[in-house]
Amino acid sequence: MKYDALFDAQLDELRAEGNYRVFAELERERGSFPVARNYGEKGVQDVTVWCSNDYLGMGQNPVVVDAMHEALDRCGTGAGGTRNISGTTHDHILLEAELADLHQKEAALLFTSGYVSNWASLSTLGSRLKDCVILSDAKNHASMIEGIRHSRCEKRLWQHNDMEDLERQLKSLDYDRPKIIAFESVYSMDGHIAPIKEICDLADKYNAMTYLDEVHGVGLYGPRGGGVAEREGLMDRITLIEGTLGKAFGVVGGYITGSRSLIDFIRSFASGFIFTTALPPAIAAGSRASIEYLKNSEIERLRQKERVATVRKRLDQLGIPHMDNPSHIVPIMVGNPVKCKQISDRLLSDYGIYVQPINYPTVPKGTERLRITPSPVHSDEDIDRLMDALEDQWSQCALARTVSAA
Ligand SMILES: *Cc1c(COP(=O)(O)O)cnc(C)c1O
Numbered sequence: 445m446k447y448d449a450l451f452d453a454q455l456d457e458l459r460a461e462g463n464y465r466v467f468a469e470l471e472r473e474r475g476s477f478p479v480a481r482n483y484g485e486k487g488v489q490d491v492t493v494w495c496s497n498d499y500l501g502m503g504q505n506p507v508v509v510d511a512m513h514e515a516l517d518r519c520g521t522g523a524g525g526t527r528n529i530s531g532t533t534h535d536h537i538l539l540e541a542e543l544a545d546l547h548q549k550e551a552a553l554l555f556t557s558g559y560v561s562n563w564a565s566l567s568t569l570g571s572r573l574k575d576c577v578i579l580s581d582a583k584n585h586a587s588m589i590e591g592i593r594h595s596r597c598e599k600r601l602w603q604h605n606d607m608e609d610l611e612r613q614l615k616s617l618d619y620d621r622p623k624i625i626a627f628e629s630v631y632s633m634d635g636h637i638a639p640i641k642e643i644c645d646l647a648d649k650y651n652a653m654t655y656l657d658e659v660h661g662v663g664l665y666g667p668r669g670g671g672v673a674e675r676e677g678l679m680d681r682i683t684l685i686e687g688t689l690g691k692a693f694g695v696v697g698g699y700i701t702g703s704r705s706l707i708d709f710i711r712s713f714a715s716g717f718i719f720t721t722a723l724p725p726a727i728a729a730g731s732r733a734s735i736e737y738l739k740n741s742e743i744e745r746l747r748q749k750e751r752v753a754t755v756r757k758r759l760d761q762l763g764i765p766h767m768d769n770p771s772h773i774v775p776i777m778v779g780n781p782v783k784c785k786q787i788s789d790r791l792l793s794d795y796g797i798y799v800q801p802i803n804y805p806t807v808p809k810g811t812e813r814l815r816i817t818p819s820p821v822h823s824d825e826d827i828d829r830l831m832d833a834l835e836d837q838w839s840q841c842a843l844a845r846t847v848s849a850a
Contacts, residue, residue: 462781463805468798474504478821482798491798492826494816499664499772500744501821502694502734511733512695515726523722527711531722539728542735543699546662546670547685551707554699554728556720558659558688561698562587563594564716565686566626566655570595572713573622579613581605581627581638585657588626604631607642614650623652624683629672630660633807633815635773640673644681653683663692664745664772669738689731693738697723697731747820748772751827755818758831763845764838767813775802776814776834778843784812787837795833 458464469483470493477498482491502508515535525531536554543552555561566588570576577598580588583605592599600617603609610625617623625647627638640656647654658671666674671687673679684706689697700710711717738744752772759766759776767775778784781803788801799814807813818827838845 461804462785463803468792468800470798472503474509477501477504478819478826480798482792484792486793489796491792491796492822492829494797494799494818494822494830495814496817496819497660497691498694499692499817499819500694500738500748501819502663502692502738502744505694505734505737507737508694508730508734512726512730515729519725521726522724525722526718526720527722528718533722533725533728535725535728535732536722539732539735540699542732543687544701546668546735546739547674547687547701548670548679549685549701550704552699552701553707553711553717554697554723555717556697556723558657558686558690558698559587560716560720561686561688561700562657563591564714565684565700565710566591566624567594567716568710568714569624569653569655570597572709573597573624576622576624577617578624578626579610579652583631583634583636584626584628585632585659588657592626605636605638607639607646610643611646611650614646614652617650619651623650624655625652626655626657628657628659629665630658630771630773632660632773633775633802633813634767635769635771635775637672637770640676640678640682644678647681647683654681655684655686656682657686659686659688659691660771660773662687663734663738664748667742668740669735669745689727689734693731693734695727695731695734697727744820748818751818751820751822755816755827755830758827759834760846762831762835762838763847764834765844765846772817774816774818776816778812778814779810781809781812783841783843784814787841788814790837791833795829797830797833 471481478493479490480493482489523531540552570578578592579600579602580592582601582603600613602613630637661671663669665672673682684700684702686700689695755774765777784801788799791797791799799816802815803812
């Protein structure tokens with residue numbers, strides 16, 4: 445059997461659909477972000493990154509870098525084991541306490557990534573709670589979808605952010621049956637924000653748990669960076685809050701927070717927690733420093749808001765269509781996979797601007813986009829250069845414009 449031929453056939457299909465993924469090979473330079481070196485076909489070139497999830501530049505914040513250096517020198521590299529077998533270190537326990545405090549919950553549990561935290565938690569809850577049904581927003585992240593699938597419990601999809609559909613489905617379920625409403629605060633591709641209060645009201649009315657993915661909210665929203673639920677004073681109404689240490693906090697790892705019993709339950713039964721080596725202590729120390737820093741500093745959040753508003757205003761002046769939403773994510777709509785990829789390629793090669801094209805299956809066909817994430821480290825000149833480049837490309841590709849708001 446020629447196995448490689450089997451692999452290549454499917455890869456060719458992907459290429460034919462325009463969905464083959466090509467990675468930019470970047471070298472981030474501490475202190476220079478959002479500028480990074482790109483190792484491209486034409487050699488090495490400095491580029492300005494406009495699509496990073498290091499939303500606040502915490503990946504180069506001296507407080508975080510110093511905490512990681514200190515822990516690395518103090519503890520060495522790896523944790524040395526799973527959490528159960530010699531891998532639980534003092535730094536892990538301190539970080540879990542910090543996370544519980546961030547979300548004002550009794551307890552927290554670390555995972556090696558946000559993906560793993562969703563996958564492991566939802567699969568454990570769905571499989572261990574007898575007769576459980578999980579009601580999942582139609583736009584939930586792959587990590588939640590896979591976790592629910594793995595649990596093999598009943599799954600009900602509800603229309604994205606649609607309270608009528610959610611209520612209709614809740615109403616049809618036995619009141620005493622265990623139910624989990626799984627959703628996100630900020631949806632990363634559209635930048636929509638969930639009606640968290642309304643979802644909590646329905647959960648109360650129909651006897652359901654709430655499972656909230658705050659991956660794109662933590663660090664960014666709320667007076668202490670506790671996420672959208674903190675901003676809206678709703679953290680105490682959410683059963684389980686899940687987050688990442690890899691996006692706004694600038695490090696890596698995932699976590700959940702909730703009641704002592706809930707967290708102990710997942711700690712005790714989740715395969716994806718139990719059978720894998722704990723994060724290195726230096727990662728835990730850096731993450732804790734980042735969370736603690738953002739609990740006390742508003743500068744980054746305020747500056748980010750201002751940058752996002754400025755980028756939106758400039759796009760409106762040029763008539764470049766972008767999806768209106770109440771978050772920090774600015775999806776510039778191209779609506780064609782080939783043009784989307786082409787513009788992204790040209791931004792990189794001709795202007796030194798890096799924005800990854802977002803095509804199907806990440807977003808529906810016909811809604812292909814450039815997802816940009818303005819951050820406090822983008823300067824006025826960075827914005828000027830982005831706008832000049834987009835203006836050129838919009839003309840060259842003869843793309844539609846919105847009516848100028850200026
Ligand atoms: C990125 C992402 C995750 C996974 O988090 P990682 O820490 O990157 O594994 C989970 N949920 C959502 C909505 C995400 O966008």
